[in-house]
Amino acid sequence: MTLVENACYITGADVLTRGRLARLDITVEDGRVVRLSSAHDNPGALPVIDAAGLRVLPGFIDVHTHGAAGVDVNAADVEGLRKIGRFFASQGVTGWLCSILTDTPEQTLWCIEQARQVIEGGPYDGAALLGIHLEGPCLSSEYKGAMPEHLLMHEASPDLFARYQEAAGGHVLYTTLAPEVPGVPDLIPELAKMGITAAIGHSGAGYDLSMRCVEAGAKAATHVGNAMRLFHQHDPAIFGVALETDLYCETIADGRHLHPGTVRLYAKAKGWDRVLAITDSIMAAGLPDGHYKLGVNDVVVEDGDAKLASNGVRAGSTLTQAQALRNLMKFTGAPVEEASKANSANPAALFGWADRGHIDEGALADLVLLDEDYEVARTIVGGRTVYTR
Structure with missing residues (x-):
């Protein structure tokens, strides 16, 4: 499988961050989350992942x-x-x-x-x-x-x-x-x-x-x-x-x-x-x-x-x-x-991994995208898509 670049823009999903689900877009650069925003823009013109209808959880x-x-x-x-x-x-x-x-x-x-x-x-x-x-x-x-x-x-x-x-x-x-x-x-x-x-x-x-x-x-x-x-x-x-x-x-x-x-x-x-x-x-x-x-x-x-x-x-x-x-x-x-x-x-x-296990700006972009039945639709490791259904 060919890996995508470790930068992307994820839009349209409900994102689990700080204990709640919120409709946010995620900007990923150099394998990390650099921005969580509801502005629905992509200022860096990064590759877009349309995640409409999905939930994004920490991997x-x-x-x-x-x-x-x-x-x-x-x-x-x-x-x-x-x-x-x-x-x-x-x-x-x-x-x-x-x-x-x-x-x-x-x-x-x-x-x-x-x-x-x-x-x-x-x-x-x-x-x-x-x-x-x-x-x-x-x-x-x-x-x-x-x-x-x-x-x-x-x-x-x-x-x-x-x-x-x-x-x-x-x-x-x-x-x-x-x-x-x-x-x-x-x-x-x-x-x-x-x-x-x-x-x-x-x-x-x-x-x-x-x-x-x-x-x-x-x-x-x-x-x-x-x-x-x-x-x-x-x-x-x-x-x-x-x-x-x-x-x-x-x-x-x-x-x-x-x-x-x-x-x-x-x-x-x-x-x-x-x-x-x-x-x-x-x-x-x-x-x-x-x-x-x-x-x-x-x-x-x-x-x-x-x-x-x-x-x-x-x-x-x-x-x-x-x-x-x-x-x-x-x-x-x-x-x-x-x-x-x-x-x-x-x-x-x-294990004291402060940059894993949560979705926040600065955290590693280790993410799982789930559908409404909580089945895996996509998995992202360090900003790279390593699995798509």
Whole structure:
């Protein structure tokens, strides 16, 4: 696909800016929004995008995904990662983190090298790969989900993460840790010094230990309600800590991982500023039912539901960010102005990306144009159209 210039003039749409939809025109130059106006002029004579009848939202950011379009992150070379990014662009995603499932150090390093090449390789015709998420290896055996037991680390090692971060050139941004793995609470501030944001999850930890991790600097909880010890009135556990504190709560809103009532609970307990829409998608996203891989695991997808072939445990999802937004609105009754924070503003805030996740003058022109059914009509990354329906 031929990329358009990273300058354009978008007219006729309702634009989501500063928490409300307004009929505004957007002037984009050098990949950034330089003007929001109701004057309906185009002083720079820029290429015009007629967006009449559409809504323009900040582009979606998926910070937890293992693949799509027939490509598994743990086996993806440079072109494979770009193929995932192209599919994500068709679902309104403008930026994403590739989630490397717990694997051998050698394979993890290979995955990191592929991701580094894509991240440092600059723009292409897909969603920008913004960084790396390591899901593990410091996870609970009891709540491992699809993680290979023999590859889990049973004592946290700053040295391993430092090795990974050095190999990544600083692009490891996020990791999931189980609080009960020895050394994890002390590891969290060390990771912060490396530029790595910690989430807690895949865990059977109790309330006090989980709270220690929050106090140590953990910022999020991984796919809350899945692969974790659940609430008990005598020990609210990691689940209670996720809902009580200011942690960002990763939410898989596919209707399978969480009952719609649970999603409503998260929105009510946390407020829309702390719900984080993730897909946790696997290589089957965008493809029919069948047999697939998730890291070293064999996965069977039936009726869009991904489960381990070995024991039937749910293994990621086939969810997309666009569907996640539609589901969040359907499950909660929230308007797009509120629900879409989970797809854009909140992941940007989690990682301190001040110029992403919102539409304002000076922000990156990472935009998704949706029709009246909230289906993706166009995706723009850094002012470049990378997908049109």
